[in-house]
Amino acid sequence: MKESDPISRRSFLDYLLGGGLVVWTVGGVAPVLSYLWPAQRQGPGAQAVSAGKTEGWEAWQAKMVAINGQPALVLRTAQGFRAFSAVCTHLGCIVQWNVQRRQIACPCHAGFFDPNGRVVSGPPPRPLTELGVALVNGEVMVKSL
Numbered sequence: 001m002k003e004s005d006p007i008s009r010r011s012f013l014d015y016l017l018g019g020g021l022v023v024w025t026v027g028g029v030a031p032v033l034s035y036l037w038p039a040q041r042q043g044p045g046a047q048a049v050s051a052g053k054t055e056g057w058e059a060w061q062a063k064m065v066a067i068n069g070q071p072a073l074v075l076r077t078a079q080g081f082r083a084f085s086a087v088c089t090h091l092g093c094i095v096q097w098n099v100q101r102r103q104i105a106c107p108c109h110a111g112f113f114d115p116n117g118r119v120v121s122g123p124p125p126r127p128l129t130e131l132g133v134a135l136v137n138g139e140v141m142v143k144s145l
């Protein structure tokens, strides 16, 4: 004697196909929704981190900090503090401050940026993305855009 299945083979296949259709629909709709309503870069997701005290930070010295999980280069120029995303606009290598040249250098393909983040030479197609800087109680605060 054969026991009756609590769920028939046909029902099981219907559930399987239905579940697959739901997964396929969500997978197709989610990218469209994220395109139509992109995450806001300002607001609750924006973050400010301290790059350290201004005291003792000499002109033409730079520090690296992480902001929202991304590297940022904070530089003190003769005019004040500047901060840039340290992600090169060419292929995404991490740039570094070159104190001898007083330029921001990308080690991957010899791209160079001036202290304003503008491209001086090499393959980067765009300036570095500038980040917000504020001095709060003697600290250099860097804010993501």
Ligand code: FES
Binding pocket: 088, 089, 090, 091, 092, 093, 106, 107, 108, 109, 110, 111, 122, 123, 124
């Ligand atoms: S990744 Fe920076 S110059 Fe190519």
